[in-house]
Amino acid sequence: MSGPWISVKNTKKAFLGVFLAALAFFQLFPLLWVFNYSLQKTGDLFGPAFFTLPAVPQWNNYVRAFVDGKILQSSINSVIIVVSAVALTTVLAFCIAYACTRMSWKLRKWVLGFVSLGMVIPIHVTLLPNFIWFGLFGLIDTHLSLIIPYVAFQISFSTLVIAAQLQSVPLAMEESAFMDGASYRSILPRIIAPMVSPAIVTAMISTFLSDWNEFIMANTYLASDDKRTLPFSIIRFQGQYASDYAVQFACMVLVAVPALIIFFLFSKWIMAGVSAGAVKG
Amino acid sequence: MKKFVAALGVAVLLTAGVGAQTKVSLKVGDNLPDRTSGMGLVFDTINSEFKAANPGVDIAVESYPDQPWQEKVKIYVAAKQLPDINKFWSFPGMFMPLIDANLVQALDKPAFDKLGYMPGALESNVYGGKLYGLPLTADGWVIYYNKKLFKDAGVAVPKTYDDLIASVAKFKAKGIIPAVTDGKDAWPLVITWDALTEKVNGDFSRTQAAFDRKAKFTDPDFVKGATLLQGLVKSGFFAEDLMVSDYGASRNLFGQGKAAMYVMGTWEVGLGADKNFSADFLANVDAFKFPTVAGGKGKADDFMAWFGGNIFVNATGKNAATGVKYLEFLAKRWPALAWEKQAGYPAQKVTARPTDTALAKTLLAIGGEAKMTSDGPPSTDRSDAQFKDDIQKAAGELCALIITPEQFCAKIEAAAAKAFARK
Amino acid sequence: MKRLFNNKPVIAALVLPGILVMVFAMIIPIGFSVYYSLTNWAGIGAFKWVGFDNYVEILTSDSTFWRSLTNVAILIVVTVFLQNPVAFALAALLARIKPRWSRFFRTIYFIPAVLSVVVITALWTNIMNPSFGILNKFLSLFSTDPVTTSWLGKPATALGSVIWIIVWQGFGWALLFFYSGLMTVPAELEEAAKIDGAGWWMTYTRVILPYLFPIISAVVVIDVISSLKQMEIIFLSTGGGPGDLTQFTAVYLYQKAFVASQYGYGNGLSILFVIVAVGLTLVVQRLFRTEGEVA
Numbered sequence: 001m002s003g004p005w006i007s008v009k010n011t012k013k014a015f016l017g018v019f020l021a022a023l024a025f026f027q028l029f030p031l032l033w034v035f036n037y038s039l040q041k042t043g044d045l046f047g048p049a050f051f052t053l054p055a056v057p058q059w060n061n062y063v064r065a066f067v068d069g070k071i072l073q074s075s076i077n078s079v080i081i082v083v084s085a086v087a088l089t090t091v092l093a094f095c096i097a098y099a100c101t102r103m104s105w106k107l108r109k110w111v112l113g114f115v116s117l118g119m120v121i122p123i124h125v126t127l128l129p130n131f132i133w134f135g136l137f138g139l140i141d142t143h144l145s146l147i148i149p150y151v152a153f154q155i156s157f158s159t160l161v162i163a164a165q166l167q168s169v170p171l172a173m174e175e176s177a178f179m180d181g182a183s184y185r186s187i188l189p190r191i192i193a194p195m196v197s198p199a200i201v202t203a204m205i206s207t208f209l210s211d212w213n214e215f216i217m218a219n220t221y222l223a224s225d226d227k228r229t230l231p232f233s234i235i236r237f238q239g240q241y242a243s244d245y246a247v248q249f250a251c252m253v254l255v256a257v258p259a260l261i262i263f264f265l266f267s268k269w270i271m272a273g274v275s276a277g278a279v280k281g
Numbered sequence: 282m283k284k285f286v287a288a289l290g291v292a293v294l295l296t297a298g299v300g301a302q303t304k305v306s307l308k309v310g311d312n313l314p315d316r317t318s319g320m321g322l323v324f325d326t327i328n329s330e331f332k333a334a335n336p337g338v339d340i341a342v343e344s345y346p347d348q349p350w351q352e353k354v355k356i357y358v359a360a361k362q363l364p365d366i367n368k369f370w371s372f373p374g375m376f377m378p379l380i381d382a383n384l385v386q387a388l389d390k391p392a393f394d395k396l397g398y399m400p401g402a403l404e405s406n407v408y409g410g411k412l413y414g415l416p417l418t419a420d421g422w423v424i425y426y427n428k429k430l431f432k433d434a435g436v437a438v439p440k441t442y443d444d445l446i447a448s449v450a451k452f453k454a455k456g457i458i459p460a461v462t463d464g465k466d467a468w469p470l471v472i473t474w475d476a477l478t479e480k481v482n483g484d485f486s487r488t489q490a491a492f493d494r495k496a497k498f499t500d501p502d503f504v505k506g507a508t509l510l511q512g513l514v515k516s517g518f519f520a521e522d523l524m525v526s527d528y529g530a531s532r533n534l535f536g537q538g539k540a541a542m543y544v545m546g547t548w549e550v551g552l553g554a555d556k557n558f559s560a561d562f563l564a565n566v567d568a569f570k571f572p573t574v575a576g577g578k579g580k581a582d583d584f585m586a587w588f589g590g591n592i593f594v595n596a597t598g599k600n601a602a603t604g605v606k607y608l609e610f611l612a613k614r615w616p617a618l619a620w621e622k623q624a625g626y627p628a629q630k631v632t633a634r635p636t637d638t639a640l641a642k643t644l645l646a647i648g649g650e651a652k653m654t655s656d657g658p659p660s661t662d663r664s665d666a667q668f669k670d671d672i673q674k675a676a677g678e679l680c681a682l683i684i685t686p687e688q689f690c691a692k693i694e695a696a697a698a699k700a701f702a703r704k
Numbered sequence: 705m706k707r708l709f710n711n712k713p714v715i716a717a718l719v720l721p722g723i724l725v726m727v728f729a730m731i732i733p734i735g736f737s738v739y740y741s742l743t744n745w746a747g748i749g750a751f752k753w754v755g756f757d758n759y760v761e762i763l764t765s766d767s768t769f770w771r772s773l774t775n776v777a778i779l780i781v782v783t784v785f786l787q788n789p790v791a792f793a794l795a796a797l798l799a800r801i802k803p804r805w806s807r808f809f810r811t812i813y814f815i816p817a818v819l820s821v822v823v824i825t826a827l828w829t830n831i832m833n834p835s836f837g838i839l840n841k842f843l844s845l846f847s848t849d850p851v852t853t854s855w856l857g858k859p860a861t862a863l864g865s866v867i868w869i870i871v872w873q874g875f876g877w878a879l880l881f882f883y884s885g886l887m888t889v890p891a892e893l894e895e896a897a898k899i900d901g902a903g904w905w906m907t908y909t910r911v912i913l914p915y916l917f918p919i920i921s922a923v924v925v926i927d928v929i930s931s932l933k934q935m936e937i938i939f940l941s942t943g944g945g946p947g948d949l950t951q952f953t954a955v956y957l958y959q960k961a962f963v964a965s966q967y968g969y970g971n972g973l974s975i976l977f978v979i980v981a982v983g984l985t986l987v988v989q990r991l992f993r994t995e996g997e998v999a
Contacts, residue, residue: 016797016801020797020798020801020805020809023794023809023813024809024812024813027812027813027814027815027816027876028812028815029827030815030816030819030823030824030827031815031819033827034819034823034827041557042533042557043533043536043537043555043557043558043559044533044537044557045529045533064317068316068317092721092722092725093722095717095718095719095721095722096718096719096722096723098718099714099715099718099719100719102709103709103710103711103714103715103718104709104710105710105712105715111719111723114723115722115723115726117982117985118726118730119929120929120932120933120977120978120981120982120985121730121734121978122933122954122957122974122977122978124957124958124961124962124974125733125734125737125957125961125970125971125974126729126730126733126734126737127352127356127733128355128356128359128733128736128747128967129732129733129735129736129737129740130729130732130733131356131359131360132359132360133732133733133736135360135362148725148728148729149729149730151725151729152725152726152728152729152730153729153730155722155725155726159722164922174709184711184714209818213820219345219349219353220352220353220356223343224341224343225341225342225343231820234822235314235345235346236314236315236316237314237315238314238315238346239313239314239315239318239319239320239321240312240313240319240320240321240347240548241528241532241548241549242528242529242532243315243529244315244317244318244557245529245533252820252822252823255820256818256819256820256823259818260815260818263811263814263818264811348962348963351962352747352962354748355747355748355965358748359747359748378746378748378749379748381749382748382749458835465943520834520835521834521835521852521854521857522833522834522835522854522857523857524854524857524945524946525829525833525854525856525857525941525942665746665965666746666963666964666965666966667746667964667965667966669964670959670963670964674945674947674948677945677946677947678946678947681857681859681945681946681947683859683946683947
């Protein structure tokens with residue numbers, strides 16, 4: 001049966017669709033803009049033309065990014081450092097979150113507070129002291145020199161997120177497992193962790209995104225060319241005064257692509273993760 | 282037994298031989314991450330040549346942009362791990378702390394005197410009677426311009442400040458931005474103020490006198506300079522986005538033929554050969570001397586020029602001797618290579634080549650015709666980092682039209698007094 | 705059973721490794737930082753012990769410091785009272801459409817949050833360019849004279865423009881949090897409200913929002929902390945200028961410690977920054993007194 005109310009409903013739907021699509025374009029635009037710029041000649045950037053397609057796409061910018069930017073070597077370093085940091089951060093955060101929310105001891109609220117307030121420490125003032133301090137242990141210019149501070153700075157947010165979701169898991173879980181004679185070593189990874197997997201995945205994604213793009217500590221604690229991480233490839237195209245901007249943009253695209261891929265792959269879990277994680281505050 | 286002793290002897294000889302061939306690993310730190318063009322390429326070329334001439338030496342380079350490199354140097358100094366060779370700056374505020382900490386290797390000045398350095402170049406790196414670093418480039422303040430845009434707007438090459446102001450209306454009528462510079466970083470604005478002040482008072486030494494507290498920054502000549510600078514902004518000489526336009530953006534605007542003039546230093550000699558810009562631009566880019574001021578004592582051939590960048594050897598490193606050898610090698614190869622690649626304006630004399638661009642020839646001429654050059658770096662670099670921060674901020678406020686020229690000078694005066702007290 | 709839940713060795717084993725890493729890479733340098741803040745070190749060369757002079761100067765005569773805190777406060781207010789409601793409304797909208805479309809849109813809306821801030825800032829600086837940014841080109845369509853406002857350079861508009869960029873970039877995370885929260889609202893709750901005759905406004909304000917109170921409080925805490933730590937976007941766009949109108953505390957302490965070589969002073973700013981941040985976070989958490997949350 002057709003009638004006025006169905007066509008109203010359809011116009012509403014159409015209007016909604018247009019609105020959402022416009023917004024989507026608005027959010028998608030930065031990516032298109034960077035990609036477009038990465039295919040131009042450096043001299044053509046930052047000019048009056050906001051978004052003109054390049055006359056001749058300079059794919060050479062990407063070749064240069066790979067070769068002169070040493071993308072491959074930097075990627076290997078980044079992957080080693082970031083994967084280690086993410087794994088370590090998540091495991092340690094989970095352990096602390098568990099101990100502070102589900103075990104009973106006097107200091108648990110203080111420890112949880114201490115760990116989560118780590119989020120407010122500014123990175124810049126830790127650079128010089130850490131350079132000297134890490135140097136005492138021979139850590140400078142090694143992968144560990146980044147893995148350790150990356151973990152330290154990301155553990156706060158991860159702990160918070162996981163702790164929040166842990167609070168909604170009934171204590172009965174452990175109790176029945178203990179009844180069956182299991183120990184903590186098997187309960188934590190096999191029973192509890194899967195129950196808060198959305199929060200764990202959320203923490204991993206957030207840690208990954210922060211560590212992947214990090215360059216301040218990478219500049220400070222590394223020295224050798226062959227240890228550089230991916231964000232440094234952009235710097236390789238900076239001259240003393242002017243720089244090769246188009247190639248820098250190509251590097252930015254190459255740095256952003258893995259992050260976007262990871263996000264797309266895991267977005268399914270993030271949605272569920274953030275929800276359960278945030279419910280109990 | 283004899284055989285054994287003989288074998289042992291051979292072994293000893295061999296190991297001694299091996300020991301003598303152990304590579305010296307020279308660590309270099311600089312602010313040239315891009316090694317595929319410009320100065321980075323020149324340095325890489327020199328490094329390869331040096332390694333070829335000295336087989337026992339290996340060179341490892343660590344590069345960052347300016348600000349991160351300065352921070353890393355401080356960190357290295359604190360951790361006692363400064364590289365063997367450092368590309369740095371000769372400004373007293375930056376260089377003296379290193380010299381005072383006995384980190385800089387003194388060099389034999391007579392050895393370098395014969396290598397064609399311009400007058401004042403080596404002296405800019407002499408402290409306490411000793412030569413500590415080698416200057417690399419001569420930095421002078423000029424105005425680049427686009428001949429075609431000038432023709433389109435019917436503007437002749439400006440000789441005075443009033444010419445600059447008069448050209449604004451003509452350029453704007455044609456939809457051309459009169460001039461651009463890096464307003465975001467503010468130091469080009471300070472240098473322009475220095476240049477204008479000298480055109481007013483005809484005396485480069487006034488600035489140092491003010492720093493030494495023998496004159497005041499609130500004196501009329503400094504205020505006039507600031508008024509003229511703000512006048513440029515108010516008249517629309519600079520683009521609307523002056524204060525947010527950074528180095529690359531302003532340079533590109535000029536290179537794309539959207540702005541008629543680019544107020545910058547002689548290190549941009551490479552503009553005439555930059556393949557990133559159109560052939561049209563390359564054929565039309567040139568430069569002219571910084572204009573005089575009507576009623577001012579400064580002449581056209583008073584050249585605001587200094588020697589900013591330098592390179593020094595870490596005196597406390599174990600490769601100091603090799604480092605000095607490297608510097609001697611560099612001094613011989615640098616001017617020809619740098620000029621050939623149009624990477625900058627060398628601090629040593631070069632002769633114009635037939636293949637030089639019109640721009641390069643003009644800049645050489647400006648340098649050659651200079652009758653008087655400044656007695657030191659721009660105001661930003663005559664004191665410590667804190668003063669530099671203060672003056673750059675004040676210049677930003679002046680050109681954002683937030684404060685008056687009188688207030689600007691008062692702020693500089695206060696900052697200079699504080700800096701003097703800190704010494 | 706109690707014994708298993710307060711098994712001291714297990715607790716230690718779970719907690720100590722993480723704490724050790726934090727102490728090693730964060731607390732020790734902060735200790736150094738406190739030490740440096742009591743000197744007048746320039747980062748290089750000799751230095752003198754000055755006790756609390758730096759702190760006194762910051763608190764009594766550093767107007768830039770106070771302005772930076774004011775700007776942080778303004779950013780927090782804009783984020784909490786403008787960005788969050790818009791994000792919430794959009795999340796509510798997305799919650800009502802087909803799940804597959806919803807996931808498609810949500811992913812796209814999150815893209816700016818994934819891209820590097822260097823890209824975001826370069827893009828917006830370009831859009832807001834007075835001479836040829838498309839913002840002015842667009843506004844010029846509606847006026848007789850061409851609009852040439854320098855959004856990031858003019859004193860009157862600089863702060864608003866910078867805040868816009870920051871809020872725009874963080875929008876994706878807010879959207880995510882609220883959407884997921886909305887997904888946890890039991891259907892029965894909404895249905896009960898409908899049966900009681902409540903319209904959508906009533907349903908949201910009387911039923912759903914109170915249910916989501918814990919999430920909202922968590923988002924506000926994150927807003928406060930991330931507003932305090934905002935650095936790159938401001939540094940790359942205005943550098944705190946014009947004057948110090950767009951100065952934010954994290955940018956200011958970086959400039960003082962490293963650019964102006966006032967390392968001791970910069971560290972003093974840092975320590976005060978941490979104190980303010982901790983204090984503010986505790987206040988917010990107290991306001992949103994939720995069970996089982998952090999300190």
